[in-house]
Amino acid sequence: MSESHKHYHGVHQHTRNSSSSTIRLRPSTLITSTAAMPSSTASTKSTDEVTELSLSLIRQPVLLVQTMLAHSDTRSIFLFLVLNFTFMLVQFIYSLLSHSLGLLSDSIHMLLDCVALLVGLLASVMAKWPPSASFPYGLGKVESLSGFINGILLVGISAGIAVEAVERIWSPVVIERVTELLVVSFLGLIVNLVGIVAFNHGHVGHGHSHSHSHSHSHSESSSHSPSTSHSHLHESHDQHDSHDSKSIDDPFSTPSISEKPIIPPSSTFSCADDHDTEKEKARQMHNENMHGLFLHILADTLGSVGVIVSTALTSYFGWPGFDPLASLFISILIFMSAIPLVISSANSLLLSLTSEQEYVLRDALNDVATVPGVVGCSVPRFWPTGDGTSGAVRGIIHVQVSDEADPAVVRQKVEARLCGALKGATDLFIQVDRASAVKH
Amino acid sequence: MKLGGGSGIVTENATEEKAQALPVDSSVPCSASPVKVPRKPFNFQSTVASRSPVNKPNQRRGHKYKHSSVSMNFFLEPPPRPPPVLPAHFPVPTYKDAIQSMSRDQKIQLGWCSLHFLTGLQLWLISYESTVLMAISHIIFYDAFAATMSVLVDVLSNFEVWKNSSIRHPFGLQRAEILAGFASTVGLLFMGIDIGSHLCENFMKHAISESAPHDHESERFYARGTPVVIILAVMATVVSSIVFKNHERIGTAVQFSYIRKFKYGLNNPLYLATVCSCFIILSLPFWTSEPWYSTIDNMLAVVIAFDMCFVGWMTALTLGRMLLMGFNGNCARMILEEIQGDSDVKSVEEYRMWQVHYGLCIINIKLRLQGSVVDETSVRANVNRIIGDVLKANLGAVAMTDSKSPGFATSVNGSATVNAVKVRGRTGIQWESTIDIDRS
Numbered sequence: 001m002s003e004s005h006k007h008y009h010g011v012h013q014h015t016r017n018s019s020s021s022t023i024r025l026r027p028s029t030l031i032t033s034t035a036a037m038p039s040s041t042a043s044t045k046s047t048d049e050v051t052e053l054s055l056s057l058i059r060q061p062v063l064l065v066q067t068m069l070a071h072s073d074t075r076s077i078f079l080f081l082v083l084n085f086t087f088m089l090v091q092f093i094y095s096l097l098s099h100s101l102g103l104l105s106d107s108i109h110m111l112l113d114c115v116a117l118l119v120g121l122l123a124s125v126m127a128k129w130p131p132s133a134s135f136p137y138g139l140g141k142v143e144s145l146s147g148f149i150n151g152i153l154l155v156g157i158s159a160g161i162a163v164e165a166v167e168r169i170w171s172p173v174v175i176e177r178v179t180e181l182l183v184v185s186f187l188g189l190i191v192n193l194v195g196i197v198a199f200n201h202g203h204v205g206h207g208h209s210h211s212h213s214h215s216h217s218h219s220e221s222s223s224h225s226p227s228t229s230h231s232h233l234h235e236s237h238d239q240h241d242s243h244d245s246k247s248i249d250d251p252f253s254t255p256s257i258s259e260k261p262i263i264p265p266s267s268t269f270s271c272a273d274d275h276d277t278e279k280e281k282a283r284q285m286h287n288e289n290m291h292g293l294f295l296h297i298l299a300d301t302l303g304s305v306g307v308i309v310s311t312a313l314t315s316y317f318g319w320p321g322f323d324p325l326a327s328l329f330i331s332i333l334i335f336m337s338a339i340p341l342v343i344s345s346a347n348s349l350l351l352s353l354t355s356e357q358e359y360v361l362r363d364a365l366n367d368v369a370t371v372p373g374v375v376g377c378s379v380p381r382f383w384p385t386g387d388g389t390s391g392a393v394r395g396i397i398h399v400q401v402s403d404e405a406d407p408a409v410v411r412q413k414v415e416a417r418l419c420g421a422l423k424g425a426t427d428l429f430i431q432v433d434r435a436s437a438v439k440h
Numbered sequence: 441m442k443l444g445g446g447s448g449i450v451t452e453n454a455t456e457e458k459a460q461a462l463p464v465d466s467s468v469p470c471s472a473s474p475v476k477v478p479r480k481p482f483n484f485q486s487t488v489a490s491r492s493p494v495n496k497p498n499q500r501r502g503h504k505y506k507h508s509s510v511s512m513n514f515f516l517e518p519p520p521r522p523p524p525v526l527p528a529h530f531p532v533p534t535y536k537d538a539i540q541s542m543s544r545d546q547k548i549q550l551g552w553c554s555l556h557f558l559t560g561l562q563l564w565l566i567s568y569e570s571t572v573l574m575a576i577s578h579i580i581f582y583d584a585f586a587a588t589m590s591v592l593v594d595v596l597s598n599f600e601v602w603k604n605s606s607i608r609h610p611f612g613l614q615r616a617e618i619l620a621g622f623a624s625t626v627g628l629l630f631m632g633i634d635i636g637s638h639l640c641e642n643f644m645k646h647a648i649s650e651s652a653p654h655d656h657e658s659e660r661f662y663a664r665g666t667p668v669v670i671i672l673a674v675m676a677t678v679v680s681s682i683v684f685k686n687h688e689r690i691g692t693a694v695q696f697s698y699i700r701k702f703k704y705g706l707n708n709p710l711y712l713a714t715v716c717s718c719f720i721i722l723s724l725p726f727w728t729s730e731p732w733y734s735t736i737d738n739m740l741a742v743v744i745a746f747d748m749c750f751v752g753w754m755t756a757l758t759l760g761r762m763l764l765m766g767f768n769g770n771c772a773r774m775i776l777e778e779i780q781g782d783s784d785v786k787s788v789e790e791y792r793m794w795q796v797h798y799g800l801c802i803i804n805i806k807l808r809l810q811g812s813v814v815d816e817t818s819v820r821a822n823v824n825r826i827i828g829d830v831l832k833a834n835l836g837a838v839a840m841t842d843s844k845s846p847g848f849a850t851s852v853n854g855s856a857t858v859n860a861v862k863v864r865g866r867t868g869i870q871w872e873s874t875i876d877i878d879r880s
Contacts (some may be wrong), residue, residue, distance in 0.1 A: 148622075350615050
């Protein structure tokens with residue numbers, strides 16, 4: 001009798017004390033678990049080294065050119081920049097020799113084009129830089145930013161062309177040296193057509209219709225080239241981080257200061273290997289940097305075509321109004337094509353979620369609220385990663401727990417649920433507070 | 441005592457208390473249990489107590505829980521908790537909503553902004569030959585845009601979606617202001633480069649062809665009421681800069697402390713350039729002769745173009761850093777070092793610090809504590825104090841906001857996490873910290 005009573009009482013006591021005793025028990029287990037972990041005190045050094053190395057990349061132009069040539073997208077920009085610059089230089093020297101004012105202003109216009117290309121090239125290179133103290137998420141957004149800049153510039157350029165066209169309709173300008181102009185614009189057309197061919201993968205998708213075979217062949221090429229370039233980089237100089245999608249085993253892809261990252265960086269993309277080409281294709285399709293550069297070249301091409309057509313029409317009909325009309329038409333085309341780019345890049349930079357992501361996230365947060373011990377959650381801020389095409393999110397959340405719950409357990413559960421619901425949710429920061437402590 | 445060591449103590453207590461408790465208990469209705477203690481002739485309490493503690497009414501008095509309700513303790517209903525508080529979905533205001541919500545003052549301000557634009561347009565129309573006037577008209581466009589933006593931000597900040605965090609827009613829409621500012625700054629930079637290239641072109645044209653047009657110099661400055669327009673432009677600039685403070689943020693973006701000390705918009709090089717060059721152009725007839733006009737005009741234009749590029753570049757860097765989710769690297773390192781100096785902190789696993797918009801920094805830190813540390817609240821408080829100290833000391837390094845701006849008054853739900861540094865009660869920056877304590 002008394003034995004059974006004692007036992008009974010013991011159970012009773014245990015249930016009563018469990019809430020307070022577990023918390024006090026935790027630290028002792030924690031000591032053993034942390035002692036097993038490799039201690040990583042030289043922590044800040046690694047990130048600093050990374051930034052140092054990326055800076056040294058700039059200082060050594062040979063390395064810079066090498067990295068540019070290593071990736072398919074930067075290589076095409078770089079080669080086209082070289083081509084464009086050479087053409088501009090030839091034109092400039094010829095204009096100085098022949099005292100041609102029209103050619104001079106055209107070469108200066110091409111210089112500005114080269115600047116835009118340079119911005120795109122730098123963005124493309126910088127997007128592959130590893131995260132640092134100054135840019136904790138790396139510079140993945142720089143391509144959106146460059147696309148935004150190019151979009152804004154195109155809108156400005158189209159406005160400028162339109163204004164000039166209106167001026168010319170009012171007071172027509174007689175064009176001199178027609179043959180020279182025709183030759184130059186024909187050469188420019190060829191250069192720009194080369195550019196369009198080189199950049200053709202920058203505009204795959206974007207609502208235009210494309211043949212199946214084309215996109216298929218592209219996906220093959222894009223899946224092939226990054227892998228080779230990646231291995232090359234790892235052999236030669238390990239400091240250069242490739243882009244998010246490819247850096248599966250790279251410890252620098254998150255600025256984790258410990259040697260052993262807690263969250264595997266590969267989870268930036270929900271599925272790593274089998275859908276890699278798909279993701280890569282999606283990334284290329286929505287690469288706003290390439291899109292912007294492509295539009296820039298397209299605008300130049302249209303300009304060359306416009307000059308050729310309007311000159312031909314003017315010499316045939318003898319009416320000087322064709323030139324401003326062509327300019328007006330082209331400016332409208334440029335404007336229309338730039339607006340989607342501005343909108344999509346602005347959306348990416350505003351860090352807003354799509355409605356699908358919002359739906360999933362609401363579901364996940366409701367799920368979090370049902371975790372045992374969770375009293376409430378506040379400040380849920382989740383935003384899309386990188387260029388926002390992968391559907392992955394990063395985020396922070398503060399969870400309030402009741403006094404009985406174990407914060408560490410709740411934290412793990414919350415993380416598990418969030419990661420499960422939001423495929424590819426990376427570097428979540430979860431602050432677990434006692435509800436009593438929050439309310440004071 | 442309350443927790444009760446073993447059953448022995450309980451029975452002892454019961455016997456002790458019996459004498460006093462007896463008269464009271466007999467009157468209590470719950471004493472109608474099968475075992476009536478007072479009726480027993482002998483004092484053999486131990487057997488009765490050990491058989492079933494429920495039957496002892498005395499035992500209930502000293503304890504909170506009835507023994508009979510052990511099973512009920514297991515299945516206690518959880519306290520009713522409020523439904524999860526998810527941020528609401530705020531509708532993005534349409535044009536109609538925005539116009540309807542505008543106050544009379546705001547409409548007047550918007551009207552003034554359009555007048556400002558018209559002044560710039562007028563100046564641009566008469567600036568055919570003078571590069572300086574063209575450059576100034578560009579600056580006025582930029583000013584007017586900035587003034588319009590500040591009015592629009594004022595209007596939009598009345599809407600919930602602007603400043604409140606929601607699932608769809610985790611940081612509200614305040615980043616739109618940064619984006620618009622960045623777009624206009626890119627425009628300014630582009631116009632500066634454009635004017636610079638124009639000047640280069642003119643210079644080269646002069647160089648390669650001696651027959652440059654030099655005639656009718658005096659007409660172009662003072663024909664068609666030019667001085668009146670110039671005076672209007674100066675007035676518009678001054679009024680906008682005093683009323684809308686559209687230059688204030690530009691001034692803070694330019695990282696020269698000695699410029700920042702000036703007041704009334706003088707801290708902005710653009711403002712200085714506009715006003716000074718307008719006065720120089722106006723005063724030209726009083727101190728030079730006409731043949732010099734063109735030279736002075738070109739020299740002044742070089743200065744203004746340089747100024748535009750400088751301001752544009754600095755502002756674009758500051759805003760671009762925010763758009764790229766960056767932070768001042770030195771600040772981040774200082775915060776990190778101080779936290780690692782904390783004796784409770786074993787290591788900092790990960791950190792992400794970045795600035796969302798003018799008035800908000802997001803600081804996420806993942807910590808591993810020393811095994812003996814139990815009190816997470818004090819660790820968090822300490823980390824927050826460190827962040828506050830570092831930000832306060834380096835307030836110039838992060839962009840400032842003034843108290844008028846909507847970013848300042850933001851209160852995010854879960855107010856315990858929002859902190860602010862104020863300097864002279866006027867300018868400051870808020871930060872939101874998420875300190876993830878990893879105990880796994």
